[in-house]
Amino acid sequence: MQRVIIDMDEVIADPMGDMIAWYRNKYGLEVDYQKMLGGSWLRGFPEDHQVIVKNRLMAEGFFRNLSVMLDSVEVIREMNKRYEVFIVSAATEFPNSLKDKLEWLLEHFPFLTWRQLTLCGDKRLICGDFMIDDHVRNLEQFKGKKYLFSSAHNMDVKGYDRINNWREAADIFLR
């Protein structure tokens, strides 16, 4: 069975979307998507609010209550029958996110088990046949086939095959 490595944030979970909705609601302000280009959606928030946003990101519970990316559950349920699926999240920068991420995954993807989750600091030590990730820094050194999952912060990136949504992932992996 071929192994597919799937990222969590901005790929199956939606921290950016949650944060933008919360920010709009609390401050009545919009983010600047242009400023996200280059790799970090945090930069889309006004500079004097970035500490508040970062603190919310670091707090216990934030990653527990995120929305699930559209169609990801249905497509990964099918992929899990045909591939060895691993969810790999660069999460050790956020100590409070670790248990939240595990519980979130098992709630929304009940067909996956704790054996299929990896929480790491650096994805260079992850090997597999396919990787789906929204960050070039994670894909760069991967030895298998790479797919950049489209997100506001990577729309300027060239040179990668893209997956724009989970319907497209189904077209690739479930043909």
Place this chain on the structure above:
Amino acid sequence: MQRVIIDMDEVIADPMGDMIAWYRNKYGLEVDYQKMLGGSWLRGFPEDHQVIVKNRLMAEGFFRNLSVMLDSVEVIREMNKRYEVFIVSAATEFPNSLKDKLEWLLEHFPFLTWRQLTLCGDKRLICGDFMIDDHVRNLEQFKGKKYLFSSAHNMDVKGYDRINNWREAADIFLR
């Protein structure tokens, strides 16, 4: 730089030693080391106490307060200058251990960073040049050079190069 994958429990941290000391103190009983052979030190505890032991293992705080394995700090500090060191722990079975393990590592090995820790469910997706681990199930499918770190539960295992303690690891990696 070559990459060394180092396990946590029974290799740099001592959950078995802590549990045995606690058990002896609480019940005045000894464990049966013979029964650990085959892969699980939990089996060394009397059957009617195994639930109590497992519950203590699952509780928040258990992995936060473990002893550090003799000489591991000094040897890994030097290894970290010559190799790309990653600490990889099969931990997602224990939701309450995740943050504890991160905090424990950064306290006792302050020269390592969160980037060097991976908490996973299955080590088959980990690649590197060397792996030091006390479980055959983790070493089996590793593509690089494997070292079985000796522990009470693996003394019957044949067919692996062994590291019996961190002085021996220094002889191998810091010659």
